[in-house]
Amino acid sequence: MTPRRHPISDRLIEYAAGSLNPERRLVVGAHVRVCPACAGEIAIVEAVGGVLIDALPAVEMHEDALALALARIERPAPPRREPAPGIQGWIDAPAAAVESARRRRRWAAPGVWVAPVIGGPYGRRSYLLGIGPGISVPRHTHLGSELVCVLKGAFEDRGEIYGPGDFCESDEDVEHRPRVTHGGDCVCLVAVDASLVARDWLGRIFQPLVRI
Amino acid sequence: MSTGAGSHSVLTGASVIQAVEYNVTRAMNAVTVSRQGHSVERAPEVRAAKRSPMAISGAQPTAGLPGLSALIVAIAERGDRAAFATLFNHFAPRVKSYMLRLGADGQLAEELAQETMLTVWRRADGFDPARAAASTWIFTIARNLRIDAARRGQRMKHDDPFDETIAPDLPDAILSAAQDETRVASAIGQLPLDQARVIREAFFSDKPHSEIAAELGLPLGTVKSRLRLAMARLRGLLGEAA
């Protein structure tokens, strides 16, 4: 299962250069982990980063820096955390953050649950969104952009089907109403810059419940 | 410097990085993204065009030094402290330079350079010279630790710096290109100067893109499109079979 819908190259460059905020980084990272094409792009950008960092002028370290480093490596390393096992039926997402978020999920509306993953400053946040079969997210637009990676199932948005691992970005000009149509429920990892703006009565009921 | 103070200095300095990251993010978000390209459908076939013979330029100071990868392997295989010292002397001052460029103060930059090299020691067994060059691997460690420090500044969950970097298997062509520092350096050297400049800024500038654009006397959109052109070109130079 290889994703068909990918982030634009700006996102991949930002990901590799380390300039994405943590909320977005999580969502782009979820896609990259299951997408050899994008992982390849990122490998190239990272290789560029390696050459550039290698070519930077050396800045003098503290005079005891090497001695300190040699002392630190003698200390026992903290135990490595085992990567959390993936969730059955989901793509191989960044498991630790996602699994702990899933345990905090709450039902926001019939068939819809939300679980905050990262709540950053300036209204940015990332969250898991679970939607049951046949359910539409109320029509909405965004202040700022919305990044989505499908972890399980599929949804339809603006005539396109997004399946497991697929990535979808909508900016604030887009007013949309994603629908879960295919088979079972759908779980997405979402990052937003700011709150969504409801565009109909259902959305106005939905919005305070979900608080997204 | 007392060893115990290290983690504290990372914590207190993290707000600097946080502020920088916010500026960068805000600048990036301010940029108008092409409307049609939100999700790009990528054709599965690899570009088949012939790559022109690569000029071997010796401009890069140490890129391609095969010894650096061997030093990391020596750490992994036999805990080679001399190899570590050599790596430290080469990379720690450059990692510090990287951190300073991204807005860390001197103490935080020094500390993150130390953390990077300690991670090199502890994770050397995870380094695969067939997958990445030494400088690439160390860059990703430094980048992740910087992100991590910013996250701690925001009281976010501390994640293992490697937790999110597990990548799927990569195409052989990309692997063979990306692990070859000489080839990557040469590809960068072939970029037009204006494109090379924006690439550098994408990695190292702590200025908002609007300021970069103003300095270069360019519209914001031009800076972004140069970045894309530069990446498309590097992909063309590196993403094909050698």
Ligand SMILES: [Zn+2]
């Ligand atoms: Zn992809």
